[in-house]
Amino acid sequence: DQQVKQNSPSLSVQEGRISILNCDYTNSMFDYFLWYKKYPAEGPTFLISISSIKDKNEDGRFTVFLNKSAKHLSLHIVPSQPGDSAVYFCAALMNRDDKIIFGKGTRLHILP
């Protein structure tokens, strides 16, 4: 069963506009949620995380919002830049066992 879901395989956004990437989860016991960016044939790079006790975390152009009642989080990128074109993975971590579960990813295309 898939505990972390990214239901949009791809997303296209105009350069300079806001990119919103969504993620849903099923297990209310997760302690942290993380976002990673991945280019082809490279390892994912960590972008931003949020603790389950918070509802927002911001770092530069990246903001993550957490809605625990809906078991939903989103990553906002503002403004979107050409270098943001990549696959974005949502992940969830439980401190009980330090296991990190990833979604299937969303491919973001930034259009000129």
Place this chain on the structure above:
Amino acid sequence: SQTIHQWPATLVQPVGSPLSLECTVEGTSNPNLYWYRQAAGRGLQLLFYSVGIGQISSEVPQNLSASRPQDRQFILSSKKLLLSDSGFYLCAWMDRGRRNTIYFGEGSWLTVV
């Protein structure tokens, strides 16, 4: 600073041959270590993780195995590869003092022919 390396970067192996992928972390001690695989259409699938020397948790039934012979070394192995083992394998580590993020290596491309 901490670094993670995995090798080989690229591997082409015949069906039925053995496999050994190695991962080493530097600049930290007692990390959690992870092996993931990215196969087409399946995102990042957790294969194994380890919270200490000799302690391995397996997530997916398969013909792969993992070992942690030293604190900062994690090895992924197979005795006989299958075509379905092809994919991009990623090693990652977690700082047990922080326990809220993992950091990935460069990845290893395995093609089983």
